[in-house]
Amino acid sequence: MTAVTERTADTAVLPPRTAVADLPAGIDLRRLSERPVLPLRHPGRWIAAALVLVVLLNFGQTLFTNPSWEWAKVEKWLFSPAILTGLQLTLVATAISAVVSFIGGIVVALGRLSPNPVLSTVSWLYVWLFRSVPLILVLIFLYNLGNLYPTIGIGVPFGPQVEVKTVTVLSDLTLGVIGLSLSEIAYSSEIVRAGVLSVDQGQHEAAKALGISRSRQFRRIVLPQALRSIVPAYVNQIIGLLKASSLLFYVSLLDLFGVVQNLGSTYPTDVIPLLVVATIWYLVLTSVVSIVQFYVERFYARGALRTLPPTPLQRLRRRTRAVFGGAR
DSSP: OOOHHHHHHHHHHHHHHHHTTTSOTTHHHHHHHSSOOOOOOOOHHHHHHHHHHHHHHHHHHHHHOOOOOOOOHHHHHHHHHHHHHHHHHHHHHOOOHHHHHHHHHHHHHHHHHOOHHHHHHHHHHHHHHHHHHHHHHHHHHHHHHHHOOOOEEEEETTOOOOEEEEEHHHOOOOHHHHHHHHHHHHHHHHHHHHHHHTSOHHHHHHHHHOOOOOEEEEEIIIHHHHHHHHHHHHHHHHHHHOOOOGGGGGTTTHHHHHHHHHHHOOOOHHHHHHHHHHHHHHHHHHHHHHHHHHHHHHHHHTTTOOOOOOOOHHHHHHHHHHHHHHHH
16 A cells, blocks of 8 residues: 555656756746746637628628618518518417417327326327428418318217317417417427436435325426426527418418518519518517527526526626726
8 A cells, every 4th residue: 555655646746857857957947937828829710700701791781782672661661560460470379389389298298208108109199290290281281171170079979069160260370379389399398308307317216205296296396407408498499480480371371471472462572672571570589589598598507507607788797897997
């Protein structure tokens, strides 16, 4: 044991002594330590940044110098009543579908994780089906649901049922929300399932040891911890849902994209400005959702990070203090 200890001590001390001994004679270590440390230069990064900046400036120049963009017409259509009506429908359909798909995703995820073979098989088949079929196909099938089933009802299988006409119950907005929700549930269920599986197995075992029921385990122990990974990923999924709502135009719903398409047919000379208007509004909506996503991720990172990442406002304050503090 003594020999090992001495060898370890020698090994720990030898490299510094060897490094000092290997230095050329006549070098003053004190003066060497006082020399400033210069950061490593990266000329390739600056060249790449300059090239990107040149491309961006050229693109920005074309935006404001090319008369084909017709920015005056963009300003005219940006807040027109028709555009705002379509924007409202897009927000309503996205909000309802986001809530329904999140709740449905929890149910389907629990079904896939269930030890019951019927529930797990049916949940797996649901995810497999709606992840395989394009959303536009789902919407078109639902739009023609009245031809497939003129009446819908509920009751005893092969027995008496209460039936109503499909057209009177399912409006265009209802069909659009159902189509979006059915497709998004398949994706959100996988997000929820991944979040539940990310919870440490010891949490489940500790809850079982305390005699907590399975439903209470999920509500009070598993789900709050799983939300740390579920919510940020699902907020990102809402951005995809927002853009997917543009397909509602194909089931006769005049959302933002549908209004732009109709106005473009009515005013053929304003097609480009109308497309620019739609692009601006989608950028605004996704930016708002992205800001919400940042604060949601920051909120759920409280138990995982020692120091939370600064908010954009905090970064601005730090930079302002650094600039004005240095000026003083």
